[in-house]
Amino acid sequence: MTTATESPPLAPADDADASSAGQAESPTPDTRRPQLVSIILATYNERENICHTIIEIFKHVCPQISDGVEIIVVDDDSPDETWKLVSQLEDPRVKLIRRVSTRGLASAFNRGIIESRGDVVGWMDADMCMPPHLLPDMIAKLRDHDVVVGSRYAAGASDNRHWLRVLASRCINRFAGLVLGFGIKDYDSGFVVLRRTVFDRVSLIPTGYGAYFMEFLYTCRRKGLTVHEVPYAFTDRTKGVSKSAPSLWRFCWTGAGYVLRVLVARLRRID
Ligand SMILES: Nc1nc2c(ncn2[C@@H]2O[C@H](COP(=O)(O)OP(=O)(O)OP(=O)(O)O)[C@@H](O)[C@H]2O)c(=O)[nH]1
Ligand SMILES: [Mg+2]
Numbered sequence: 001m002t003t004a005t006e007s008p009p010l011a012p013a014d015d016a017d018a019s020s021a022g023q024a025e026s027p028t029p030d031t032r033r034p035q036l037v038s039i040i041l042a043t044y045n046e047r048e049n050i051c052h053t054i055i056e057i058f059k060h061v062c063p064q065i066s067d068g069v070e071i072i073v074v075d076d077d078s079p080d081e082t083w084k085l086v087s088q089l090e091d092p093r094v095k096l097i098r099r100v101s102t103r104g105l106a107s108a109f110n111r112g113i114i115e116s117r118g119d120v121v122g123w124m125d126a127d128m129c130m131p132p133h134l135l136p137d138m139i140a141k142l143r144d145h146d147v148v149v150g151s152r153y154a155a156g157a158s159d160n161r162h163w164l165r166v167l168a169s170r171c172i173n174r175f176a177g178l179v180l181g182f183g184i185k186d187y188d189s190g191f192v193v194l195r196r197t198v199f200d201r202v203s204l205i206p207t208g209y210g211a212y213f214m215e216f217l218y219t220c221r222r223k224g225l226t227v228h229e230v231p232y233a234f235t236d237r238t239k240g241v242s243k244s245a246p247s248l249w250r251f252c253w254t255g256a257g258y259v260l261r262v263l264v265a266r267l268r269r270i271d
Contacts, residue, residue, distance in 0.1 A: 030143055030195070037065050037139060037193075040112030040123040042105055043075045047082045048239035049127045054086075054094060056132035064136045070095060072115055073126070074108040077101070105243075106212035110204050122193035124150070127237045130191045134232050138193045145228035146198050147220050149184075150191030157186075157231030165236075168255055176214050176262045182221040185229055187214040188258065198225060209244060209254055211261035218265050 039057055043050055054071055061069045074097045075083040083098040097111060109123050120139055124130045130150055138148045152159040153173060159166045169188070176187035190213050201223045204216050217227055244254050 034065055034118070034120040034139060034142070036118040037061055037069045037120045037122065038072060038112075038116035038118030039069065039135070040072045040074065040109055040116065040121070041126040042108035042112070042123070043073055043078060043082045043086075043126045044103070044243055045078045045080045045082060046126045046240055047078070047080045047085050049237070050082050050085060051089070053126045053128055053132065054089070054091075056128075057135065058093070060133045061135050061139070064139065069093060070116070070118060072097065072112040074099065074112045076103045076108060104207070105209050106204065107206040109212075110206035113199065113204065116196075119196050120193055121196055121199075124191045127240055129235055129237050131232055134191075134230060135193065138230050141228055141230065142193060142195055144226075146225040147192060147194040147217070147227045149186060149189045149217070149227060149229050150232050151186040151189055151229035152232070152234040153185040154229040154231040158233045160233060161236045168251070172255060172258050172262075175259065179262050179266050180214065180218045182218070182227070184217055184221070184227060187217060187262075189213060189229075191232075201225060208257060208261065211258040214258070214262055215265040215268075219270060222270055 039061070041050070041053060046053075050073065054073075057071060058069060070093050072095045073083075073086045075086065077083065077098055077100045083096060086094060086096045095115060097115060099108070099111070112123065113121060120142060122135065122138070124132075134150055138150060141148045151157050153170070159169065161169075173185065173187050177184065180187065188210050190210055192213075198220065202216065202219045202225065205212055220227055244251070
């Protein structure tokens with residue numbers, strides 16, 4: 001694997017900001033253009049969505065980036081053989097990591113980050129609930145921000161899932177906002193792009209499900225990095241099965257885990 005030796009440039013953004021989350025200090029502007037963007041997709045039983053997701057990412061992001069885009073798929077040996085579909089693409093821009101005997105969302109994204117080479121790194125779900133067409137705008141906004149988050153709750157956004165999912169998600173985000181602060185509206189978004197240099201300051205803690213993201217954003221802000229939210233319309237998945245809410249019991253269990261992780265994040269000391 002090759003490694004980026006230098007922090008290459010990021011592209012200018014010329015459109016208006018949507019929501020900057022409680023920024024205390026000015027970010028360092030970076031008017032250079034990114035050379036390579038790495039997008040990480042964690043997958044478990046996503047054979048109905050993975051190819052469409054990959055095609056849409058290349059379609060929207062490639063025209064913007066000089067050297068291109070790499071997509072890193074981290075699949076936990078899906079029983080539906082998502083990994084096989086990805087390998088059959090035989091696209092050199094797509095790197096497949098098939099983890100056997102390991103499960104976990106946070107650890108999958110962390111593995112993707114370790115394998116990535118881009119000066120911009122991002123990750124998102126591979127179920128077409130998050131719109132790949134938003135990526136170019138998010139990447140452009142890295143001129144002015146360290147971390148740019150696709151947000152379901154910033155002004156102008158919408159969450160079009162079942163009302164119970166929306167209610168639970170809003171409650172968790174309101175709780176996280178109260179406990180962790182910094183004005184971030186979508187603390188558990190999981191749809192993000194960031195400058196690689198962020199990893200010089202902040203490491204993702206690779207345990208658990210989606211709650212890792214709240215901790216990650218919170219640590220970014222505590223270390224003085226800037227986080228900007230870009231609104232989008234979040235849709236329910238139309239294909240495949242949800243891993244976070246396959247049953248009411250699992251749904252509640254996941255929610256309890258989020259609450260605990262917010263409290264742990266608040267109490268954790270940082271270096
Ligand atoms: N590698 C890996 N990926 C996972 C795992 N669990 C979920 N994923 C992927 O993580 C993403 C989010 O999972 P979802 O099932 O969509 O969970 P969710 O977004 O909370 O639930 P929905 O709202 O129903 O979409 C999807 O791309 C999944 O395939 C896992 O254990 N390992
Ligand atoms: Mg999803």
